Amino acid sequence: MNQRERMMEELPYKAWLDGLSEDRMENKLKIYDYNLLRPDQLEKMDKMIKDIIGRTGENIFIEQPFHCDYGKNIEVGNNFFANYNCTILDVGKVIIGENVQFAPNVSIYTAGHPIHPKSRNSGYEYGIKVTIGNNVWIGGSAVINPGVNIGDNVVIGSGSVVTKDIPDNVIAVGNPCRVIREITDADRKYYFKDREFDVDDY
Template identity: 40%
Template structure:
């Protein structure tokens, strides 16, 4: 892997328009496009495309349309389900536990850009891994920001923006998302 790839996956600043990174994103977009164009009844073809995208077999069930940056940085647990219109931007690892449900329109994004406009204009980017525990449910249009960890059994209310870690066994909502009550 290139120097820029190594920087990207390790959380350092990198140049996303590096030739190798651009080619890998393009490859993932082509696979996502094919996946999104398959008929829902073409289960074997959809599984093969998903395995190609992830670099491994998975029992995940993902509704079209689905989008990601690379696919190879996604680690999906058993019985993962993503409803229509989910986007997982994975320059850094997105590790998702077992029995996780994503409602329509969820965005999980590890990529971030500098606040400094000069560095941002120069194309600089970084990424921070996201970890989601087991038995988590993210409601419709939830956004999960870089570097966040969501504990086991968490429910995040629709439209929430998760900007910081959420503890296990809680119902959370808001912008930014905060604990509303424990899961009983």
């Protein structure tokens, strides 16, 4: 098993061997070009981001600047939006469902290093898959750590550091991120805290 295969199997691997450095450089050049596009070059943006991301649905948009390691290890469903400064370290797979929104500065880290200094200094690292369900909103400057699964219909509060799985239909916030309550039908009439919609088409 070579280092690329070890990486994708979530085993310890060395990131500079077996063509991995070259893969990252190839993606960095694509990202560089994407981030330098004019904001009115929407068709070109759409084409380029679909070349960077491994698998995409329809109607996806990622604001510049955007950064990722490989790109091809990311999958996103229909109606995906990521605001400015999204960073995805896709050493492991990152699977994102449909109707997902990221606020600015959201970071997803599948990559990690051993805790013990001697093990860490050996050069081995790892990547553990992150999954995000459907209809999820992740607040600004949230960090999602390796191995986390976020369920459907979840809201992650701004500045949260998500270190453990989050179940469906909840609001979760904090460092470390914790569930604070369920989302219920009673929430539907509000657009912000106790402010009710003044329109009927929501």
